[in-house]
Structures are given as C-alpha cells and as structure tokens.
Amino acid sequence: MATTTATVDIPAPAARVWQLIGGFDSLPDWLPYIPASTLSEGGRVRSLTNGEGGVIVERLEAFDDRARTYSYSIIRAPFPVTGYRSTLTVHEASGGQSRVEWSGTFTPAGVSEEEAVALFHGIYTEGLAALRKTLEG
Template identity: 35%
Template sequence: MAILARTEGREEQGMSEEHPHHSRVQAWVDLPRPADEVWAVIGPFAAIAEWHPSVASAEIVEIDGDIHRHLRLVDDELILERLIAEEPRLYRYEMVETPLPVENYHATFACIPHEGGCRVFWTAVFDPLDPHAEEMIRTIQDLGLEGIRASFAT
C-alpha cells in the first residue's frame, strides 16, 4: 500500500491577525487491516517510536498533571509533545518544545474503518516560521505513514 493522498494549504477558519500564516497539512494511508488491530499497534501515545523511522525513542512523562511524550530523534534532536485529547482510535496533541521551525503546532492522529480495512490520518495545523516548514511537516508525516504501512505489510 502506498500513501494515497495528501492535502495541504492554508487553514481559512480560525485565522487571525496574530496568526496570518496558519498552515494545515494532512496525509493518510489505507491499510487492508481492521482499524482496531492497527490502532492497537500505532495508537499508544509512545508507540510512535515503534513505527516512525525518525524517532529513536519516546518516553511518557507527566508534567503539571498532563501527559507528555519526550521524543528523541535519530539525529539526537528532542521534541516534547503534550496529549490534548484521546478518544477511541484518535488522539490530539501539541508540540511544546521542538527544533522544527513552527509555532502553535496542533495535530490529530486517527484511524478509521475504511473500505474493508482502515485509513490512518495525520493532520497538523501550525504557524510556519520558515518557508520550508510545510514541506518539513509533510516529510515527517510521509515517513511516519510509510513506516506504518511497512509495519503491516503482509
């Protein structure tokens, strides 16, 4: 299975004077497996280290009563993300600390039943601080979804 589609562009709703360059990047991959089976592997908040080739490790920590994950990337960079919401086969999170040239980064990661299998979505909304920020986020999503696809190759 290949990554089937991606959309990117400017998020029109919610734009304000403070955030005139709000961007949205979304990618997804379809898998021939049940959504619950896939989510059992990819859904835990720290599981990203198991399927994303750029993430060397992920550690869950509690900070001020909120669940966070510390990501150590393969290039030794560090990212801190906070879990915002969790539902069946879906979670939302925000980047708290990152070397990426973005601010106000919020993302949704989800898995839904789709055409005899499932579709894994990854959507990010953020303010780019660099002209290449959208492409960087696109690449992160593509690598991650390709890692998920490879994890379920039969």
C-alpha cells in the same frame, strides 16, 4: 496558520492499526526515525528522541479510544513553527482495511508557509509509509 494532511490505506483492520499506534508512547514501535519515547506528567507528555539525538517534547491534548484518534501539541522541538497541533486518526475502511490520517496546523516561524507545509507533509507521509510497512511486515 498553515495546515497539511497525509493519509494512507492499510490492508489491516482499524482495531489492529489502532492497537499499534493508539498509545501516546508507541511511536518507536512503528516510526523508525523516533527510536525512543519517554512519558512524563502521568502519560500526558512524551519526550521523543530522534536518530540524531535531538529531542522533541509533545503534550497529549485529546484522546478518544472509541473514535481511534488523538491530538497533541509541541512543547519544544527544532521545527520552524509555533502553535503546532496535530491529530492522528484511524478510520474503518471497506473490506477490513483502514485509512490512517495524520494532520497538523501550525504557524511558520522564520520560514515560508510552503517550506513549513512541505516539512510536516514529508514527516507525515514518511511516517505513514513506515506504519504501512510495519503492519505489512
């Protein structure tokens, strides 16, 4: 099983950051390459549409509003992995700032571990940079 984690420090309070990203359906609000999200199964499944029209279906596995974290798995996606599970967490940092951590574990399928890690590390890093830009804008 492979794993990767990306973090970003954001000059905004954790409560404000969580308000933006804490909803399981909120990716289009801060992630430019996911322009659409549709919830089903009582809000526990999201169908994401990327800029090319591809669909990624994910299931909410755990949610803790007080701890500002949620975890999800992939049901269907064009990624070369199986057993994918990811967690997004907003931490309090000093000086009214926050640190956001996006991590994932998965098993590469048809690609090397290095390629799978590079793919998801890139997604997380670009996503967190977009989050910071959204909050600073």
